Amino acid sequence: MDTLRALSARLDEASATLTLISHTVTASDPAQAAFGADAPGRPGEIGRALHRQWTTATDDRAREARAAAGRLAAAAAAVRE
Structure with a gap:
């Protein structure tokens, strides 16, 4: 059971x-001028196209x-059940 909790x-x-x-990942997007x-x-x-x-x-x-995070959270919940 401890192994499942750890998982x-x-x-x-x-x-x-x-x-x-x-x-x-999007918070540090460079400004258009960087391109x-x-x-x-x-x-x-x-530059604008890039x-x-x-x-x-x-x-x-x-x-x-975000989608992968949701799937991992669902897997974690399933393991706990």
């Missing part, structure tokens, strides 16, 4: 870590981390 605690810890990651989005002409267009792609990718990873 559920580790699953809860992993869930909490992923939840934290899901919040912090050269404020440059005139084609370089600026490319920034959009970066934002989309980090939003997707945050969403995936």
